[in-house]
Amino acid sequence: xxxxxxHPSTLSVQEGDSAVIKCTYSDSASNYFPWYKQxxxxxxxxxxxxxxxxxEKKDQRIAVTLNxxxxxxxxxxxxxxxxxxxxxxxxxSKGRIIQGAQKLVFGQGTRLTINP
Amino acid sequence: NAGVTQTPKFxxxxxxxxxxxxxxxxxNHEYMSWYRQDPGMGLRLIHYSVGAGITDxxxxxxxxxxxxxxxxxxxxxxxxxxxxxxSVYFCASRLSGGETQYFGPGTRLLVL
Numbered sequence: 563x564x565x566x567x568x569h570p571s572t573l574s575v576q577e578g579d580s581a582v583i584k585c586t587y588s589d590s591a592s593n594y595f596p597w598y599k600q601x602x603x604x605x606x607x608x609x610x611x612x613x614x615x616x617x618e619k620k621d622q623r624i625a626v627t628l629n630x631x632x633x634x635x636x637x638x639x640x641x642x643x644x645x646x647x648x649x650x651x652x653x654x655s656k657g658r659i660i661q662g663a664q665k666l667v668f669g670q671g672t673r674l675t676i677n678p
Numbered sequence: 679n680a681g682v683t684q685t686p687k688f689x690x691x692x693x694x695x696x697x698x699x700x701x702x703x704x705x706n707h708e709y710m711s712w713y714r715q716d717p718g719m720g721l722r723l724i725h726y727s728v729g730a731g732i733t734d735x736x737x738x739x740x741x742x743x744x745x746x747x748x749x750x751x752x753x754x755x756x757x758x759x760x761x762x763x764x765s766v767y768f769c770a771s772r773l774s775g776g777e778t779q780y781f782g783p784g785t786r787l788l789v790l
Contacts, residue, residue, distance in 0.1 A: 571718070665736065667723075
């Protein structure tokens with residue numbers, strides 16, 4: 563089955579600097595790659611996602627890149643702010659979503675700390 | 679909309695006790711799922727349902743039962759709790775034709 567590895571497990575950056583979190587996946591058939599942000603005491607919340615027919619996607623200060631050949635994808639956060647401090651999870655899944663049973667496999671998580 | 683709600687927020691059980699974790703959503707989502715979150719292991723899928731009356735196993739189903747009698751509710755049952763089931767449990771839902779999963783706030787379970 564699919565296996566998703568996420569690195570680093572912890573990341574500390576100065577406010578205003580950029581942060582990059584990387585994930586690798588094992589199943590070349592995976593075609594959907596979301597990123598979730600989990601704040602303390604809350605459930606994960608989708609912040610950005612990308613499908614396998616796209617190499618990069620941006621949403622304001624957040625971007626995700628995908629390299630299908632190398633089977634890895636990354637989350638980039640620019641101009642980091644204290645409210646970016648959280649745990650971030652990557653995930654991967656395959657199959658057509660209209661089938662209903664598309665299941666996400668999550669990475670281990672990265673605890674990002676933004677230092678003022 | 680309240681979104682995805684979970685009760686209780688925190689529970690302490692003794693080994694061998696049973697309990698039900700409640701999950702409800704008011705978004706008319708067909709797909710619902712349960713995950714457990716353990717340190718250093720991300721979220722792992724326990725059970726999922728693609729609609730009322732249909733459930734299936736995920737990655738770590740042993741020790742857990744589910745049922746889906748209505749679209750709104752998807753309870754998770756622990757028949758005989760074990761210390762290995764100490765974890766944070768998240769319920770999630772999405773439209774069957776959608777990609778975005780919406781997570782509840784979680785239930786923290788401690789089994790002594």
